[in-house]
Ligand SMILES: O=C(O)CCC(=O)C(=O)O
């Protein structure tokens with residue numbers, strides 16, 4: 001597991017967080033601007049780890065920052081039960097970390113159809129969650145490359161942990177294409193590489209239609225054949241010819257074999273390389289006591305993979321175009 005121990009920087013990072021606007025949603029553009037300034041002042045070892053990951057990625061397909069500053073339990077508000085967060089909610093330290101680290105990597109992006117186009121998402125269990133939603137708890141949230149079907153797919157998904165689940169059973173699973181590729185036969189690689197396959201989209205992107213079907217096309221492997229990118233979603237990708245079904249099944253098996261489990265604890269920021277991985281979350285049991293699992297999520301775009309074309313700004317909200 002690729003961990004950067006940030007314990008030694010906690011004081012410095014707390015000081016950076018204290019200089020940011022303390023009501024981020026009141027003027028999110030100004031907040032992200034301020035976070036950009038702070039990003040240039042990150043402790044050297046952390047800055048280097050982030051820049052290297054951004055330039056090259058790694059074998060695991062994620063970078064875990066551990067030991068970041070976070071509020072004591074007694075100082076935290078209850079875990080949210082609704083979304084989006086109120087505009088006047090005070091800045092949480094984990095949100096500050098997502099601001100500063102995210103700006104070091106690229107541009108925070110809101111998705112118009114998702115959570116009212118907000119940039120900061122609370123991820124918390126909800127009793128009546130759709131089975132594909134991050135609000136699930138008692139069921140496995142299956143492998144997905146985040147918005148693999150979206151032309152402006154984020155380069156990174158960042159998850160910061162303010163509260164873990166009580167029993168610490170919730171694992172975020174990450175499967176890396178760099179690890180899975182060597183397990184695939186030449187035939188399977190050839191079948192998957194550059195081949196478009198029908199893909200459904202998450203509920204938010206269905207335009208109010210209950211089941212619009214496979215309105216996008218996703219290419220499971222593409223880019224450099226020796227070091228490809230991956231687009232994989234266990235629920236939404238629906239190959240429709242037998243050769244493709246078999247090749248996707250082989251990929252699926254390889255991904256299971258290389259899966260790593262990450263147990264997010266308060267003070268962790270997980271940076272998922274969303275073009276090199278697919279991720280999932282194992283079941284856990286909420287208690288609905290105000291102290292259930294609570295993550296913060298942002299999406300980052302970078303110039304890589306054509307996700308930026310010039311002129312974009314942090315905090316931009318983009319509209320859905322399905323890949324085709
Ligand atoms: O809850 C988790 O650990 C991950 C959920 C997820 O896939 C997401 O928020 O994108």
Ligand SMILES: [Fe+2]
Nearest residue numbers: 144146157279
């Ligand atoms: Fe996800």
